[in-house]
Amino acid sequence: MNETAEIGHPEEEYRPENDQRKPPSIWSRLRVLATLVILALLVRSLVVAPFNIPSRSMTPTMLVGDYLFAAKWPYGYSRFSLPLPGLWPEGRLGGGRPERGDIVVFRSPADPxxxxxxxxxxxxxDRVRMSDGQLIINGERVPRTQVSDFEEPAEDAGDCPVIPLGSARLGSNADGQLTCFTPRYRETLPGGHSYFVLDAGDTTADTTQLFVVPEGHYFLMGDDRDRSADSRFPPEPGGGVGLVPEDYIIGxxxxxFWSTDGSASWANPVSWFSAARWDRIGHGY
Structure with missing residues (x-):
């Protein structure tokens, strides 16, 4: 006798009204939600955290309107890289330390x-100072080579922060659009880390005292050298940051992960896409 697979009768087919399974309880839903919240907090606290660029101090490397992820694991963890900093002791736990040339997110010592x-x-x-716009580290001038000017679109003269007797200028680009041109240089630090900086002209930040970086501290600067409140200036709220203790470094x-030129309007969803600077998204450091 041939054996055949048993075939269910049509009336035995699945019907929603015959499903005897109970729907998830409110408590099980809450457990799932709590688990997701905890995972999100752990990722933000221990892995990466989002930040935005509100000022031009890191131009041309980073632009106003850039949104970036900062990695926390490379330097270990301190009270400022974890939530509720007041509950954590001073010092860092695990990880390495920042290297010369790294771009770091940190809290201001004057305004944590x-x-x-x-x-x-x-x-x-290290011994660091500026002399006539030239960066000097441990007595050696940091090499820099002038390249093409950095171009920024301008609506009017007020959009071009020209310094009196400086090198930045307002003009027209190849398409005839009003543009701000700022001298740009490729700077190469000891160890070989290379990047672009802007030099708009002579300012009080171009020549400084000699800074000797103490143990457990770092000397930090913006890439827009004439428009950055950084370690060249004493720490004060909304101003300079002084020599930054490593505990204050977040990552x-x-x-x-996102970049916008600021022209988007919440009332016009189409502008969200036209304002996006797609060529900057995914740029790593």
Whole structure:
């Protein structure tokens, strides 16, 4: 006799009204939600955290309107890289330390509620100073080579922060659009880390005293050298940051995940896409 597979009768087919399974209880839903919240907090506290760029101090490397993720694990963890900093002791737990040339997110020693983004220029024990716009580390001039000007669109003369007797200028680009041109240089730090900086002209920040970076501190600067309140200036709310203790460092800039030129309007969803700077999204450091 041939064996055949048993076939269910049509009336035995699945019907929603015959489903005897109970719907998830309110408590099980809450457990799932709590688990997701805890995972999100752990990722933000221990892995990466989002930050935005509100000022031009890191131009041309980072632009106003960039949104980036900062990685927390490369430097370990301190009270400022974890939630509720007042509950954690001083010092860092695990990880390495910032290297010269890294772009770091940190809290201002004068205003710990405010986050800044700058580049690591001086390490503990380094001697750093500026002389006529030239960066000098441990007695050696940091090489820099002038390249093409950095171009920024301008609505009017007020959009071009020209310094009296400086090198920045207002003009027209190849398409005839009003443009601000700022001299741009490629700077190469000891160790080989290379990046672009802007030099708009002579300012009080172009020549400084000699800074000796103490143990456990870092000398940080913005890439827009004439428009950055950084370690060249004493720490004060909304101003300079002085020599930054390593406990105040949150993490290292990782990647830009969104960028907008600021022209978007919440009332016009189409503008959300036209304002996006797609070529900057995914740029890593």
């Amino acid at each position: 509620d405010t986050s800044y983004v700058k580049r690591v220029i001086g390490l503990p024990g 290292r800039a990782l990647v830009i």
